[in-house]
Amino acid sequence: xxxxxxxxxxxxxxxxxxxxxxxxxxxxxxxxxxxxxxxxxxxxxxxxxxxxxxxxxxxxxxxxxxxxxxxxxxxxxxxxxxxxxxxxxxxxxxxxxxxxxxxxxxxxxxxxxxxxxxxxxxxxxxxxxxxxxxxxxxxxxxxxxxxxxxxxxxxxxxxxxxxxxxxxxxxxxxxxxxxxxxxxxxxxxxxxxxxxxxxxxxxxxxxxxxxxxxxxxxxxxxxxxxxxxxxxxxxxxxxxxxxxxxxxxxxxxxxxxxxxxxxxxxxxxxxxxxxxxxxxxxxxxxxxxxxxxxx
Amino acid sequence: xxxxxxxxxxxxxxxxxxxxxxxxxxxxxxxxxxxxxxxxxxxxxxxxxxxxxxxxxxxxxxxxxxxxxxxxxxxxxxxxxxxxxxxxxxxxxxxxxxxxxxxxxxxxxxxxxxxxxxxxxxxxxxxxxxxxxxxxxxxxxxxxxxxxxxxxxxxxxxxxxxxxxxxxxxxxxxxxxxxxxxxxxxxxxxxxxxxxxxxxxxxxxxxxxxxxxxxxxxxxxxxxxxxxxxxxxxxxxxxxxxxxxxxxxxxxxxxxxxxx
Numbered sequence: 366x367x368x369x370x371x372x373x374x375x376x377x378x379x380x381x382x383x384x385x386x387x388x389x390x391x392x393x394x395x396x397x398x399x400x401x402x403x404x405x406x407x408x409x410x411x412x413x414x415x416x417x418x419x420x421x422x423x424x425x426x427x428x429x430x431x432x433x434x435x436x437x438x439x440x441x442x443x444x445x446x447x448x449x450x451x452x453x454x455x456x457x458x459x460x461x462x463x464x465x466x467x468x469x470x471x472x473x474x475x476x477x478x479x480x481x482x483x484x485x486x487x488x489x490x491x492x493x494x495x496x497x498x499x500x501x502x503x504x505x506x507x508x509x510x511x512x513x514x515x516x517x518x519x520x521x522x523x524x525x526x527x528x529x530x531x532x533x534x535x536x537x538x539x540x541x542x543x544x545x546x547x548x549x550x551x552x553x554x555x556x557x558x559x560x561x562x563x564x565x566x567x568x569x570x571x572x573x574x575x576x577x578x579x580x581x582x583x584x585x586x587x588x589x590x591x592x593x594x595x596x597x598x599x600x601x602x603x604x605x606x607x608x609x610x611x612x613x614x615x616x617x618x619x620x621x622x623x624x625x626x627x628x629x630x631x632x633x634x635x636x637x638x639x640x641x642x643x644x645x646x647x648x649x650x651x652x653x654x655x656x657x658x659x660x
Numbered sequence: 661x662x663x664x665x666x667x668x669x670x671x672x673x674x675x676x677x678x679x680x681x682x683x684x685x686x687x688x689x690x691x692x693x694x695x696x697x698x699x700x701x702x703x704x705x706x707x708x709x710x711x712x713x714x715x716x717x718x719x720x721x722x723x724x725x726x727x728x729x730x731x732x733x734x735x736x737x738x739x740x741x742x743x744x745x746x747x748x749x750x751x752x753x754x755x756x757x758x759x760x761x762x763x764x765x766x767x768x769x770x771x772x773x774x775x776x777x778x779x780x781x782x783x784x785x786x787x788x789x790x791x792x793x794x795x796x797x798x799x800x801x802x803x804x805x806x807x808x809x810x811x812x813x814x815x816x817x818x819x820x821x822x823x824x825x826x827x828x829x830x831x832x833x834x835x836x837x838x839x840x841x842x843x844x845x846x847x848x849x850x851x852x853x854x855x856x857x858x859x860x861x862x863x864x865x866x867x868x869x870x871x872x873x874x875x876x877x878x879x880x881x882x883x884x885x886x887x888x889x890x891x892x893x894x895x896x897x898x899x900x901x902x903x904x905x906x907x908x909x910x911x912x913x914x915x916x917x918x919x920x
Contacts (some may be wrong), residue, residue: 437699552745552747552749553751555749556745556749556761557729557751557763558727559726560742560744560762560763560807560811561763562762562763566763570762571751572753574754650753651752651753651791651792651793652752652793
Protein backbone atom coordinates (compact mmCIF):
# COMPACT_ATOMS: atom_id res chain seq x y z
CA UNK A 366 0.00 0.00 0.00
CA UNK A 367 1.23 3.41 -0.89
CA UNK A 368 -0.76 5.33 1.71
CA UNK A 369 1.47 6.49 4.46
CA UNK A 370 0.55 5.31 7.90
CA UNK A 371 0.55 7.78 10.70
CA UNK A 372 -0.41 5.36 13.42
CA UNK A 373 0.14 1.65 13.38
CA UNK A 374 -3.18 -0.18 13.71
CA UNK A 375 -3.68 -1.22 17.27
CA UNK A 376 -1.07 1.13 18.59
CA UNK A 377 -2.43 3.57 21.14
CA UNK A 378 -1.97 7.11 19.88
CA UNK A 379 -0.17 9.36 22.34
CA UNK A 380 -2.52 11.40 24.44
CA UNK A 381 -2.97 14.92 23.12
CA UNK A 382 -1.39 17.40 25.46
CA UNK A 383 -3.83 20.13 24.62
CA UNK A 384 -7.33 19.34 23.40
CA UNK A 385 -7.56 22.24 20.99
CA UNK A 386 -4.52 21.32 18.91
CA UNK A 387 -4.65 17.62 18.05
CA UNK A 388 -1.22 16.26 17.18
CA UNK A 389 -0.87 15.19 13.55
CA UNK A 390 -0.08 11.57 14.36
CA UNK A 391 -3.61 10.72 15.52
CA UNK A 392 -4.67 10.03 11.93
CA UNK A 393 -5.57 6.53 10.89
CA UNK A 394 -5.36 4.76 7.59
CA UNK A 395 -8.63 3.11 6.54
CA UNK A 396 -7.70 -0.12 4.84
CA UNK A 397 -9.88 -2.05 2.43
CA UNK A 398 -11.61 -5.02 4.04
CA UNK A 399 -9.67 -8.22 3.63
CA UNK A 400 -11.70 -10.35 1.27
CA UNK A 401 -9.30 -12.99 0.08
CA UNK A 402 -9.15 -15.76 2.65
CA UNK A 403 -6.60 -18.48 2.75
CA UNK A 404 -9.19 -21.16 3.53
CA UNK A 405 -11.83 -21.21 0.79
CA UNK A 406 -15.28 -20.68 2.20
CA UNK A 407 -17.74 -23.55 2.18
CA UNK A 408 -20.87 -22.82 0.17
CA UNK A 409 -23.80 -21.74 2.30
CA UNK A 410 -25.85 -24.83 1.42
CA UNK A 411 -23.04 -27.11 2.59
CA UNK A 412 -22.66 -25.21 5.86
CA UNK A 413 -26.38 -25.36 6.47
CA UNK A 414 -26.36 -29.11 5.84
CA UNK A 415 -23.70 -29.76 8.49
CA UNK A 416 -26.17 -29.70 11.39
CA UNK A 417 -28.83 -32.10 10.06
CA UNK A 418 -26.29 -34.47 8.52
CA UNK A 419 -24.31 -34.47 11.77
CA UNK A 420 -27.44 -35.40 13.69
CA UNK A 421 -28.13 -38.26 11.26
CA UNK A 422 -24.59 -39.53 11.68
CA UNK A 423 -24.88 -39.30 15.47
CA UNK A 424 -28.16 -41.20 15.28
CA UNK A 425 -26.55 -43.87 13.11
CA UNK A 426 -23.52 -44.18 15.40
CA UNK A 427 -25.81 -44.38 18.42
CA UNK A 428 -27.70 -47.28 16.85
CA UNK A 429 -24.60 -49.14 15.71
CA UNK A 430 -22.90 -48.90 19.07
CA UNK A 431 -26.06 -49.93 20.90
CA UNK A 432 -26.38 -46.67 22.82
CA UNK A 433 -29.82 -46.33 21.15
CA UNK A 434 -31.58 -49.70 21.48
CA UNK A 435 -33.93 -50.63 18.64
CA UNK A 436 -37.04 -50.59 20.83
CA UNK A 437 -36.29 -46.95 21.67
CA UNK A 438 -35.31 -45.69 18.22
CA UNK A 439 -34.59 -47.80 15.18
CA UNK A 440 -31.41 -47.11 13.24
CA UNK A 441 -31.69 -44.85 10.18
CA UNK A 442 -30.63 -47.80 8.03
CA UNK A 443 -33.65 -49.81 9.23
CA UNK A 444 -35.92 -46.86 8.53
CA UNK A 445 -34.66 -46.60 4.96
CA UNK A 446 -34.96 -50.37 4.54
CA UNK A 447 -38.56 -50.20 5.76
CA UNK A 448 -39.25 -47.36 3.34
CA UNK A 449 -38.04 -49.43 0.41
CA UNK A 450 -39.88 -52.54 1.58
CA UNK A 451 -43.20 -50.83 2.25
CA UNK A 452 -42.96 -48.91 -1.02
CA UNK A 453 -42.34 -52.01 -3.11
CA UNK A 454 -45.18 -53.83 -1.36
CA UNK A 455 -47.46 -50.89 -2.18
CA UNK A 456 -48.42 -50.44 1.44
CA UNK A 457 -46.80 -47.04 1.86
CA UNK A 458 -48.10 -45.50 -1.39
CA UNK A 459 -51.62 -46.71 -0.53
CA UNK A 460 -51.34 -45.20 2.94
CA UNK A 461 -50.07 -41.89 1.55
CA UNK A 462 -52.92 -41.82 -0.97
CA UNK A 463 -55.53 -42.48 1.72
CA UNK A 464 -54.08 -39.79 4.00
CA UNK A 465 -53.64 -37.37 1.14
CA UNK A 466 -57.27 -37.78 0.14
CA UNK A 467 -58.41 -37.01 3.69
CA UNK A 468 -56.16 -33.99 3.93
CA UNK A 469 -57.25 -32.66 0.55
CA UNK A 470 -60.97 -33.15 1.20
CA UNK A 471 -60.73 -31.57 4.63
CA UNK A 472 -58.64 -28.73 3.28
CA UNK A 473 -61.06 -27.91 0.46
CA UNK A 474 -64.04 -27.91 2.83
CA UNK A 475 -62.21 -25.84 5.44
CA UNK A 476 -60.89 -23.38 2.86
CA UNK A 477 -64.37 -22.88 1.38
CA UNK A 478 -65.82 -22.17 4.82
CA UNK A 479 -62.95 -19.84 5.72
CA UNK A 480 -63.26 -17.94 2.45
CA UNK A 481 -67.02 -17.50 2.79
CA UNK A 482 -66.77 -16.39 6.43
CA UNK A 483 -63.84 -14.04 5.93
CA UNK A 484 -65.45 -12.36 2.93
CA UNK A 485 -68.70 -11.93 4.86
CA UNK A 486 -66.90 -10.51 7.87
CA UNK A 487 -64.44 -8.45 5.86
CA UNK A 488 -66.83 -6.82 3.44
CA UNK A 489 -70.00 -6.24 5.47
CA UNK A 490 -70.33 -4.42 8.77
CA UNK A 491 -73.13 -6.74 9.87
CA UNK A 492 -71.10 -9.78 8.83
CA UNK A 493 -68.18 -8.52 10.88
CA UNK A 494 -70.30 -8.12 13.99
CA UNK A 495 -71.92 -11.54 13.68
CA UNK A 496 -69.12 -13.69 12.27
CA UNK A 497 -65.96 -12.25 13.78
CA UNK A 498 -67.20 -12.33 17.37
CA UNK A 499 -68.24 -15.97 16.92
CA UNK A 500 -64.93 -16.92 15.33
CA UNK A 501 -63.07 -15.28 18.17
CA UNK A 502 -65.10 -17.33 20.62
CA UNK A 503 -64.65 -20.62 18.76
CA UNK A 504 -60.93 -20.06 18.42
CA UNK A 505 -60.61 -20.21 22.18
CA UNK A 506 -61.63 -23.89 21.98
CA UNK A 507 -58.59 -26.06 21.18
CA UNK A 508 -59.72 -27.92 18.07
CA UNK A 509 -57.91 -31.12 19.07
CA UNK A 510 -60.16 -31.22 22.11
CA UNK A 511 -63.17 -31.61 19.82
CA UNK A 512 -62.17 -35.18 18.84
CA UNK A 513 -64.44 -36.88 21.40
CA UNK A 514 -67.38 -34.72 20.32
CA UNK A 515 -66.67 -35.46 16.65
CA UNK A 516 -66.65 -39.19 17.37
CA UNK A 517 -70.03 -38.85 19.06
CA UNK A 518 -71.41 -36.83 16.13
CA UNK A 519 -69.77 -38.45 13.12
CA UNK A 520 -68.86 -41.95 14.33
CA UNK A 521 -65.42 -43.39 13.69
CA UNK A 522 -65.37 -43.45 9.88
CA UNK A 523 -63.79 -40.96 7.55
CA UNK A 524 -66.09 -38.09 8.54
CA UNK A 525 -64.53 -37.12 11.90
CA UNK A 526 -61.05 -37.17 10.35
CA UNK A 527 -62.06 -34.91 7.49
CA UNK A 528 -64.02 -32.66 9.84
CA UNK A 529 -60.98 -32.29 12.07
CA UNK A 530 -58.79 -31.29 9.13
CA UNK A 531 -61.44 -28.85 7.89
CA UNK A 532 -61.67 -27.29 11.33
CA UNK A 533 -57.91 -26.98 11.65
CA UNK A 534 -57.72 -25.29 8.24
CA UNK A 535 -60.60 -22.87 8.80
CA UNK A 536 -59.08 -20.78 11.61
CA UNK A 537 -55.71 -19.74 10.17
CA UNK A 538 -57.24 -19.05 6.77
CA UNK A 539 -60.16 -17.11 8.17
CA UNK A 540 -58.11 -14.87 10.44
CA UNK A 541 -55.47 -14.15 7.84
CA UNK A 542 -57.87 -13.38 4.98
CA UNK A 543 -60.09 -11.29 7.24
CA UNK A 544 -57.06 -9.44 8.57
CA UNK A 545 -55.84 -8.92 5.01
CA UNK A 546 -59.15 -7.45 3.90
CA UNK A 547 -59.25 -5.18 6.93
CA UNK A 548 -55.69 -4.00 6.38
CA UNK A 549 -56.51 -2.67 2.91
CA UNK A 550 -54.88 0.76 2.65
CA UNK A 551 -57.58 3.38 3.20
CA UNK A 552 -55.69 5.76 0.92
CA UNK A 553 -55.93 3.27 -1.93
CA UNK A 554 -59.61 2.70 -1.22
CA UNK A 555 -60.14 6.45 -1.34
CA UNK A 556 -58.17 6.76 -4.57
CA UNK A 557 -60.26 3.96 -6.08
CA UNK A 558 -63.50 5.70 -5.09
CA UNK A 559 -62.16 8.90 -6.60
CA UNK A 560 -61.45 6.99 -9.82
CA UNK A 561 -65.06 5.97 -9.95
CA UNK A 562 -64.72 2.29 -9.05
CA UNK A 563 -68.01 0.70 -7.97
CA UNK A 564 -68.36 -1.71 -5.09
CA UNK A 565 -67.61 -4.85 -7.11
CA UNK A 566 -64.63 -3.27 -8.87
CA UNK A 567 -63.36 -1.95 -5.55
CA UNK A 568 -63.40 -5.46 -4.09
CA UNK A 569 -61.79 -6.93 -7.17
CA UNK A 570 -59.05 -4.38 -7.80
CA UNK A 571 -58.30 -3.09 -4.32
CA UNK A 572 -59.64 -5.17 -1.43
CA UNK A 573 -58.86 -8.70 -2.60
CA UNK A 574 -55.36 -7.91 -3.89
CA UNK A 575 -54.56 -6.25 -0.55
CA UNK A 576 -55.72 -9.39 1.24
CA UNK A 577 -53.63 -11.71 -0.93
CA UNK A 578 -50.32 -11.57 0.99
CA UNK A 579 -52.13 -12.31 4.23
CA UNK A 580 -54.18 -15.04 2.59
CA UNK A 581 -51.02 -16.77 1.39
CA UNK A 582 -49.50 -16.66 4.86
CA UNK A 583 -52.76 -18.13 6.11
CA UNK A 584 -52.53 -20.81 3.44
CA UNK A 585 -49.14 -21.91 4.70
CA UNK A 586 -50.39 -22.10 8.26
CA UNK A 587 -53.53 -23.89 7.10
CA UNK A 588 -51.61 -26.57 5.21
CA UNK A 589 -49.31 -27.32 8.13
CA UNK A 590 -52.35 -27.44 10.42
CA UNK A 591 -54.07 -29.78 7.96
CA UNK A 592 -51.30 -32.35 8.32
CA UNK A 593 -51.25 -31.91 12.07
CA UNK A 594 -55.02 -32.42 12.24
CA UNK A 595 -54.61 -35.50 10.10
CA UNK A 596 -52.05 -37.00 12.52
CA UNK A 597 -54.56 -36.54 15.35
CA UNK A 598 -57.52 -37.64 13.27
CA UNK A 599 -55.87 -40.81 12.06
CA UNK A 600 -55.41 -41.97 15.64
CA UNK A 601 -59.18 -42.58 15.60
CA UNK A 602 -59.71 -46.15 14.45
CA UNK A 603 -58.10 -45.71 11.04
CA UNK A 604 -58.22 -48.66 8.64
CA UNK A 605 -55.99 -47.01 6.04
CA UNK A 606 -53.52 -44.18 5.85
CA UNK A 607 -50.26 -43.21 7.46
CA UNK A 608 -51.85 -43.02 10.90
CA UNK A 609 -53.07 -46.59 10.50
CA UNK A 610 -49.56 -47.76 9.59
CA UNK A 611 -48.29 -45.97 12.64
CA UNK A 612 -50.76 -47.32 15.17
CA UNK A 613 -50.17 -50.83 13.77
CA UNK A 614 -46.45 -50.40 14.24
CA UNK A 615 -47.06 -49.13 17.75
CA UNK A 616 -48.64 -52.48 18.70
CA UNK A 617 -45.47 -54.35 17.69
CA UNK A 618 -42.98 -51.76 18.97
CA UNK A 619 -41.77 -51.23 15.40
CA UNK A 620 -39.96 -47.94 15.92
CA UNK A 621 -38.57 -48.09 12.36
CA UNK A 622 -42.08 -47.87 10.86
CA UNK A 623 -43.11 -45.16 13.32
CA UNK A 624 -40.09 -43.05 12.42
CA UNK A 625 -40.75 -43.69 8.73
CA UNK A 626 -44.34 -42.48 9.10
CA UNK A 627 -43.17 -39.34 10.93
CA UNK A 628 -40.69 -38.69 8.12
CA UNK A 629 -43.46 -39.08 5.54
CA UNK A 630 -45.66 -36.58 7.40
CA UNK A 631 -42.72 -34.16 7.49
CA UNK A 632 -41.93 -34.55 3.79
CA UNK A 633 -45.57 -34.05 2.81
CA UNK A 634 -45.70 -30.93 4.95
CA UNK A 635 -42.51 -29.58 3.38
CA UNK A 636 -43.86 -30.28 -0.11
CA UNK A 637 -47.02 -28.30 0.61
CA UNK A 638 -44.96 -25.45 1.97
CA UNK A 639 -42.82 -25.47 -1.14
CA UNK A 640 -45.88 -25.30 -3.40
CA UNK A 641 -47.26 -22.32 -1.47
CA UNK A 642 -43.90 -20.57 -1.70
CA UNK A 643 -43.91 -21.01 -5.45
CA UNK A 644 -47.47 -19.76 -5.62
CA UNK A 645 -46.58 -16.72 -3.51
CA UNK A 646 -43.66 -15.90 -5.72
CA UNK A 647 -45.90 -15.90 -8.78
CA UNK A 648 -48.88 -14.11 -7.26
CA UNK A 649 -46.88 -11.49 -5.37
CA UNK A 650 -44.43 -10.62 -8.12
CA UNK A 651 -45.65 -7.03 -7.88
CA UNK A 652 -43.93 -6.66 -4.55
CA UNK A 653 -40.39 -5.32 -4.51
CA UNK A 654 -38.04 -8.18 -5.35
CA UNK A 655 -36.40 -8.36 -1.93
CA UNK A 656 -39.52 -9.70 -0.27
CA UNK A 657 -40.75 -11.53 -3.34
CA UNK A 658 -40.68 -14.94 -1.70
CA UNK A 659 -44.07 -14.37 -0.17
CA UNK A 660 -43.83 -15.06 3.54
CA UNK B 661 -72.78 13.07 -3.25
CA UNK B 662 -74.57 16.29 -2.66
CA UNK B 663 -72.31 18.13 -5.06
CA UNK B 664 -73.29 16.08 -8.10
CA UNK B 665 -76.97 16.30 -7.32
CA UNK B 666 -76.96 20.05 -7.03
CA UNK B 667 -74.90 20.75 -10.11
CA UNK B 668 -77.82 20.13 -12.44
CA UNK B 669 -80.09 22.62 -10.72
CA UNK B 670 -77.80 25.59 -11.21
CA UNK B 671 -76.87 25.58 -14.85
CA UNK B 672 -76.92 29.37 -14.95
CA UNK B 673 -73.82 29.76 -12.79
CA UNK B 674 -71.88 26.98 -14.45
CA UNK B 675 -71.62 29.05 -17.64
CA UNK B 676 -68.54 30.85 -16.36
CA UNK B 677 -67.53 29.12 -13.16
CA UNK B 678 -66.26 25.66 -12.51
CA UNK B 679 -66.58 25.58 -8.74
CA UNK B 680 -69.14 27.45 -6.64
CA UNK B 681 -69.03 27.19 -2.87
CA UNK B 682 -71.52 29.08 -0.68
CA UNK B 683 -71.50 29.00 3.11
CA UNK B 684 -69.56 25.75 3.38
CA UNK B 685 -68.87 24.45 6.88
CA UNK B 686 -67.31 21.22 8.05
CA UNK B 687 -67.07 20.19 11.70
CA UNK B 688 -65.11 17.31 13.16
CA UNK B 689 -66.46 16.32 16.58
CA UNK B 690 -67.44 19.87 17.46
CA UNK B 691 -64.23 21.40 16.08
CA UNK B 692 -64.99 23.64 13.11
CA UNK B 693 -62.39 23.15 10.39
CA UNK B 694 -64.14 25.02 7.61
CA UNK B 695 -66.33 27.91 8.69
CA UNK B 696 -68.85 29.50 6.32
CA UNK B 697 -66.49 29.49 3.35
CA UNK B 698 -67.32 31.06 -0.02
CA UNK B 699 -65.24 30.37 -3.10
CA UNK B 700 -65.68 30.54 -6.84
CA UNK B 701 -63.23 29.10 -9.33
CA UNK B 702 -63.65 30.14 -12.95
CA UNK B 703 -63.47 27.69 -15.82
CA UNK B 704 -59.86 27.07 -16.73
CA UNK B 705 -58.56 29.01 -13.75
CA UNK B 706 -55.50 27.85 -11.82
CA UNK B 707 -56.02 28.53 -8.12
CA UNK B 708 -53.47 27.78 -5.43
CA UNK B 709 -54.51 27.36 -1.84
CA UNK B 710 -51.93 28.13 0.82
CA UNK B 711 -52.14 27.71 4.53
CA UNK B 712 -50.60 26.19 7.60
CA UNK B 713 -51.05 22.52 8.40
CA UNK B 714 -54.48 21.94 9.83
CA UNK B 715 -56.00 25.12 8.42
CA UNK B 716 -58.59 23.06 6.54
CA UNK B 717 -57.15 23.29 3.03
CA UNK B 718 -56.90 19.52 2.56
CA UNK B 719 -60.37 19.10 4.00
CA UNK B 720 -61.70 21.57 1.44
CA UNK B 721 -60.03 19.63 -1.34
CA UNK B 722 -61.45 16.33 -0.08
CA UNK B 723 -64.92 17.87 -0.03
CA UNK B 724 -64.51 19.04 -3.62
CA UNK B 725 -63.28 15.56 -4.54
CA UNK B 726 -66.47 14.08 -3.11
CA UNK B 727 -64.57 12.09 -0.49
CA UNK B 728 -66.19 13.94 2.40
CA UNK B 729 -69.87 14.84 2.35
CA UNK B 730 -70.57 15.50 6.04
CA UNK B 731 -70.92 19.17 5.24
CA UNK B 732 -73.34 22.02 5.44
CA UNK B 733 -73.65 24.65 2.74
CA UNK B 734 -73.75 24.52 -1.01
CA UNK B 735 -70.97 23.05 -3.13
CA UNK B 736 -71.19 22.88 -6.90
CA UNK B 737 -68.40 21.12 -8.78
CA UNK B 738 -68.05 19.63 -12.26
CA UNK B 739 -69.06 16.00 -12.51
CA UNK B 740 -65.81 15.25 -14.34
CA UNK B 741 -63.07 15.89 -11.84
CA UNK B 742 -60.06 14.00 -10.66
CA UNK B 743 -57.36 14.31 -8.06
CA UNK B 744 -53.70 13.62 -7.39
CA UNK B 745 -52.46 13.42 -3.83
CA UNK B 746 -49.15 13.82 -2.06
CA UNK B 747 -48.61 10.06 -2.17
CA UNK B 748 -49.28 8.72 -5.67
CA UNK B 749 -51.71 6.06 -4.39
CA UNK B 750 -51.09 3.62 -7.22
CA UNK B 751 -52.34 0.05 -6.86
CA UNK B 752 -49.07 -1.86 -6.42
CA UNK B 753 -50.56 -5.06 -7.89
CA UNK B 754 -51.50 -3.48 -11.22
CA UNK B 755 -49.01 -2.60 -13.93
CA UNK B 756 -48.45 1.11 -14.43
CA UNK B 757 -50.68 1.32 -17.51
CA UNK B 758 -53.51 -0.58 -15.78
CA UNK B 759 -53.31 1.96 -12.99
CA UNK B 760 -53.77 4.80 -15.44
CA UNK B 761 -56.98 3.47 -16.99
CA UNK B 762 -58.34 1.79 -13.83
CA UNK B 763 -61.92 2.83 -13.22
CA UNK B 764 -62.65 4.08 -16.71
CA UNK B 765 -66.06 2.93 -17.89
CA UNK B 766 -66.52 -0.04 -20.19
CA UNK B 767 -63.64 -1.51 -22.11
CA UNK B 768 -61.51 1.60 -21.68
CA UNK B 769 -60.14 0.16 -18.45
CA UNK B 770 -58.15 -2.33 -20.54
CA UNK B 771 -57.09 0.14 -23.22
CA UNK B 772 -53.32 0.05 -23.12
CA UNK B 773 -52.97 2.42 -26.09
CA UNK B 774 -55.03 5.04 -24.28
CA UNK B 775 -52.95 4.63 -21.12
CA UNK B 776 -49.71 4.88 -23.08
CA UNK B 777 -50.87 8.08 -24.75
CA UNK B 778 -51.36 9.78 -21.40
CA UNK B 779 -48.17 8.29 -19.98
CA UNK B 780 -46.37 9.77 -22.98
CA UNK B 781 -47.88 13.13 -22.13
CA UNK B 782 -46.24 13.06 -18.71
CA UNK B 783 -43.06 11.72 -20.26
CA UNK B 784 -42.83 8.15 -18.98
CA UNK B 785 -44.51 5.97 -21.61
CA UNK B 786 -41.52 3.63 -21.50
CA UNK B 787 -42.48 2.65 -17.94
CA UNK B 788 -46.01 1.55 -18.91
CA UNK B 789 -45.40 -2.16 -18.34
CA UNK B 790 -43.59 -2.15 -14.98
CA UNK B 791 -44.86 -2.60 -11.43
CA UNK B 792 -45.46 0.68 -9.56
CA UNK B 793 -43.04 -0.34 -6.77
CA UNK B 794 -40.15 -0.05 -9.21
CA UNK B 795 -40.89 3.61 -10.00
CA UNK B 796 -39.04 6.51 -8.40
CA UNK B 797 -41.07 9.04 -6.43
CA UNK B 798 -41.15 11.49 -9.32
CA UNK B 799 -42.16 8.81 -11.82
CA UNK B 800 -44.95 7.56 -9.58
CA UNK B 801 -46.26 11.10 -9.23
CA UNK B 802 -46.27 11.44 -13.02
CA UNK B 803 -48.29 8.23 -13.32
CA UNK B 804 -50.68 9.65 -10.78
CA UNK B 805 -51.03 12.78 -12.93
CA UNK B 806 -51.60 10.68 -16.06
CA UNK B 807 -54.29 8.76 -14.20
CA UNK B 808 -55.98 12.03 -13.27
CA UNK B 809 -55.74 13.42 -16.80
CA UNK B 810 -57.00 10.33 -18.62
CA UNK B 811 -60.43 11.19 -17.22
CA UNK B 812 -60.26 14.53 -19.11
CA UNK B 813 -61.36 16.40 -15.97
CA UNK B 814 -62.93 19.82 -15.97
CA UNK B 815 -61.54 20.26 -12.47
CA UNK B 816 -58.20 18.86 -11.37
CA UNK B 817 -57.58 18.75 -7.62
CA UNK B 818 -53.94 18.56 -6.53
CA UNK B 819 -53.18 17.98 -2.86
CA UNK B 820 -49.50 18.82 -2.34
CA UNK B 821 -48.54 16.59 -5.25
CA UNK B 822 -44.90 17.68 -5.12
CA UNK B 823 -44.56 17.64 -1.35
CA UNK B 824 -42.70 14.35 -1.19
CA UNK B 825 -40.42 14.97 -4.17
CA UNK B 826 -36.82 16.09 -3.94
CA UNK B 827 -36.08 19.70 -4.94
CA UNK B 828 -34.82 18.95 -8.46
CA UNK B 829 -37.61 16.55 -9.33
CA UNK B 830 -40.11 19.04 -7.94
CA UNK B 831 -39.01 21.76 -10.34
CA UNK B 832 -39.61 19.46 -13.31
CA UNK B 833 -42.95 18.25 -11.96
CA UNK B 834 -44.13 21.83 -11.40
CA UNK B 835 -43.22 22.78 -14.95
CA UNK B 836 -45.04 19.69 -16.20
CA UNK B 837 -48.21 20.62 -14.33
CA UNK B 838 -48.06 24.12 -15.80
CA UNK B 839 -47.79 22.69 -19.32
CA UNK B 840 -50.55 20.15 -18.79
CA UNK B 841 -52.85 22.85 -17.47
CA UNK B 842 -52.28 25.05 -20.52
CA UNK B 843 -52.84 22.13 -22.88
CA UNK B 844 -55.97 20.72 -21.22
CA UNK B 845 -57.56 23.97 -20.14
CA UNK B 846 -59.10 22.49 -17.02
CA UNK B 847 -59.55 24.35 -13.75
CA UNK B 848 -56.98 23.42 -11.15
CA UNK B 849 -57.11 23.76 -7.39
CA UNK B 850 -53.61 23.21 -6.02
CA UNK B 851 -53.22 22.79 -2.29
CA UNK B 852 -49.67 23.51 -1.19
CA UNK B 853 -47.62 25.16 1.49
CA UNK B 854 -44.89 26.20 -0.90
CA UNK B 855 -45.35 29.92 -1.58
CA UNK B 856 -43.04 29.95 -4.60
CA UNK B 857 -44.81 26.98 -6.14
CA UNK B 858 -48.12 28.77 -5.78
CA UNK B 859 -46.75 31.95 -7.36
CA UNK B 860 -45.08 30.09 -10.22
CA UNK B 861 -48.21 28.27 -11.29
CA UNK B 862 -51.42 29.94 -10.19
CA UNK B 863 -53.61 32.74 -11.58
CA UNK B 864 -54.85 33.40 -8.08
CA UNK B 865 -53.42 32.50 -4.69
CA UNK B 866 -55.65 32.09 -1.66
CA UNK B 867 -54.46 31.97 1.91
CA UNK B 868 -56.66 29.93 4.18
CA UNK B 869 -56.82 30.58 7.89
CA UNK B 870 -59.24 29.71 10.68
CA UNK B 871 -61.52 27.80 8.32
CA UNK B 872 -62.00 30.56 5.76
CA UNK B 873 -60.24 32.36 2.92
CA UNK B 874 -58.26 34.99 4.83
CA UNK B 875 -56.35 36.58 1.95
CA UNK B 876 -56.41 36.49 -1.79
CA UNK B 877 -54.04 37.77 -4.45
CA UNK B 878 -54.26 37.70 -8.23
CA UNK B 879 -50.94 36.88 -9.86
CA UNK B 880 -50.73 39.00 -13.00
CA UNK B 881 -47.25 37.97 -14.05
CA UNK B 882 -46.51 36.66 -17.56
CA UNK B 883 -45.63 32.98 -17.90
CA UNK B 884 -43.18 31.37 -17.62
CA UNK B 885 -42.48 33.21 -14.41
CA UNK B 886 -39.06 33.97 -13.04
CA UNK B 887 -38.42 33.42 -9.34
CA UNK B 888 -36.21 36.50 -9.11
CA UNK B 889 -38.36 39.22 -10.68
CA UNK B 890 -39.15 42.13 -8.34
CA UNK B 891 -42.92 41.60 -8.65
CA UNK B 892 -42.49 37.95 -7.76
CA UNK B 893 -40.35 38.76 -4.75
CA UNK B 894 -42.75 41.37 -3.44
CA UNK B 895 -45.71 39.02 -3.90
CA UNK B 896 -43.81 36.30 -2.10
CA UNK B 897 -43.03 38.43 0.91
CA UNK B 898 -46.65 39.59 1.01
CA UNK B 899 -47.87 36.01 1.07
CA UNK B 900 -45.24 34.97 3.60
CA UNK B 901 -46.34 37.90 5.76
CA UNK B 902 -49.95 36.69 5.60
CA UNK B 903 -48.73 33.25 6.59
CA UNK B 904 -46.95 34.78 9.57
CA UNK B 905 -43.42 34.28 8.25
CA UNK B 906 -41.13 37.30 8.24
CA UNK B 907 -39.17 37.37 4.99
CA UNK B 908 -35.63 38.61 5.53
CA UNK B 909 -35.38 39.79 1.93
CA UNK B 910 -38.68 41.67 2.08
CA UNK B 911 -37.17 45.13 2.40
CA UNK B 912 -34.79 44.84 -0.51
CA UNK B 913 -35.16 43.79 -4.11
CA UNK B 914 -32.76 41.15 -5.45
CA UNK B 915 -30.85 43.81 -7.41
CA UNK B 916 -30.10 45.72 -4.26
CA UNK B 917 -28.96 42.55 -2.60
CA UNK B 918 -26.48 41.85 -5.36
CA UNK B 919 -25.03 45.34 -5.35
CA UNK B 920 -24.64 45.56 -1.61
